[in-house]
Amino acid sequence: MSTFIVALLVVAVVLAITLLWKNREDFSEGSLEPEPEDTRVPPLLRGINYLLSDKPDQALQEMVQVAKIRSESAEVYMALGEMFRSQGEYGRAVRIHQNILARPEIAADLHFQAYVSLGQDFQAGGLLDRALKHYAKALAIRPEHLPSLYACLRIREQSHEWDEAEWLVSRLEQIENTSYHEHRAYLKAEMAKSALEHGELALCESLSLEGLKLSANCTHAHLLRIILLIRETKYDDALAQATLFLQQVKMEHHALLPETMMANDTFYQEHGETFLFEAWKQRHDVEVGVRWVENLAKIYGIETAKILKDKLALKDLSLRHELRLAALDEVDTNLVKQAKYWRLSMKLFACKHCGVQVHDVRWHCPKCNRWGSMEPMQSSQVFEEEQHVQ
Numbered sequence: 001m002s003t004f005i006v007a008l009l010v011v012a013v014v015l016a017i018t019l020l021w022k023n024r025e026d027f028s029e030g031s032l033e034p035e036p037e038d039t040r041v042p043p044l045l046r047g048i049n050y051l052l053s054d055k056p057d058q059a060l061q062e063m064v065q066v067a068k069i070r071s072e073s074a075e076v077y078m079a080l081g082e083m084f085r086s087q088g089e090y091g092r093a094v095r096i097h098q099n100i101l102a103r104p105e106i107a108a109d110l111h112f113q114a115y116v117s118l119g120q121d122f123q124a125g126g127l128l129d130r131a132l133k134h135y136a137k138a139l140a141i142r143p144e145h146l147p148s149l150y151a152c153l154r155i156r157e158q159s160h161e162w163d164e165a166e167w168l169v170s171r172l173e174q175i176e177n178t179s180y181h182e183h184r185a186y187l188k189a190e191m192a193k194s195a196l197e198h199g200e201l202a203l204c205e206s207l208s209l210e211g212l213k214l215s216a217n218c219t220h221a222h223l224l225r226i227i228l229l230i231r232e233t234k235y236d237d238a239l240a241q242a243t244l245f246l247q248q249v250k251m252e253h254h255a256l257l258p259e260t261m262m263a264n265d266t267f268y269q270e271h272g273e274t275f276l277f278e279a280w281k282q283r284h285d286v287e288v289g290v291r292w293v294e295n296l297a298k299i300y301g302i303e304t305a306k307i308l309k310d311k312l313a314l315k316d317l318s319l320r321h322e323l324r325l326a327a328l329d330e331v332d333t334n335l336v337k338q339a340k341y342w343r344l345s346m347k348l349f350a351c352k353h354c355g356v357q358v359h360d361v362r363w364h365c366p367k368c369n370r371w372g373s374m375e376p377m378q379s380s381q382v383f384e385e386e387q388h389v390q
């Protein structure tokens with residue numbers, strides 16, 4: 001029996017107990033007159049029969065009838081809505097929650113919950129504008145409702161609406177009385193990235209500096225600033241920023257530097273390559289070396305990458321790193337073919353908090369919504385674990 005059916009059965013039992021309790025109350029109030037035929041029971045019994053016959057759709061139809069008949073069963077009705085949403089039946093969940101709002105006799109608290117639930121229904125169904133509208137109605141009733149504020153923040157960040165996201169983060173800082181500095185730094189970096197893409201260099205400069213002021217550890221703000229300074233041919237400043245990057249950013253993110261130093265041929269050949277070699281000599285970080293070779297192969301071709309690989313004298317590589325390097329080769333061997341195939345499907349980064357794996361670095365975790373939590377996956381891990389983006 002599926003969990004869905006078990007959940008339905010639980011609702012059925014709760015409803016049955018509610019009805020029996022209500023009948024007991026009626027009896028205790030001295031009503032000895034035979035009760036009129038209870039029109040509520042047949043649909044409930046039919047619902048349970050359908051459940052036992054493994055027919056959840058028909059069972060739900062009957063249960064909804066039961067919930068409609070009794071005004072005090074709004075909580076049960078809400079639970080049905082949650083179940084519809086959890087099964088991906090967003091349209092039905094929306095109808096149920098809208099029905100609750102249409103009933104004037106229900107308590108104000110359930111009214112509020114129905115707005116939150118409608119926000120969740122529309123968010124789960126991908127109708128983000130309508131979700132925001134319903135969360136706004138819930139927040140108009142309870143301005144400090146954290147789940148609604150978190151949900152709105154997630155939507156704004158998914159939609160790249162950084163100003164609105166920043167406003168929500170400020171609200172959360174006020175309500176929770178905690179610092180969201182790192183989070184705000186990454187939002188500033190996203191705004192700086194957008195400015196850079198639109199050629200607004202001065203705006204990118206001020207936003208990336210604001211990001212670094214909020215958090216000196218913000219990897220994205222560092223990298224954007226290096227790219228900006230290279231673009232402005234302020235090479236000495238770019239190198240100074242790269243030095244700060246190595247000092248202030250967590251070591252797991254150092255592997256992201258080589259690609260950034262290749263933003264421009266002249267810079268890389270005259271300064272970037274030497275800088276990376278000096279950094280390499282300090283720590284011989286294999287992930288930095290392999291990623292450097294990979295990026296060089298992508299931009300300058302496999303022959304140039306092979307020269308670098310020999311120069312770095314990469315040794316004691318894990319199977320995962322060996323496969324990544326083999327996938328770059330152009331030799332027509334079975335191993336290279338298999339490595340190329342593996343490389344296409346493998347994921348390189350994982351969130352250190354929730355473990356979700358993604359192909360390329362992202363600053364925002366799509367699962368737990370943390371910023372800057374993605375790191376290169378453990379070098380010993382060749383095969384992916386069962387972790388997927390929701």
Ligand SMILES: [Zn+2]
Pocket residue numbers: 351352353354355356365366367368369370373
């Ligand atoms: Zn995560």
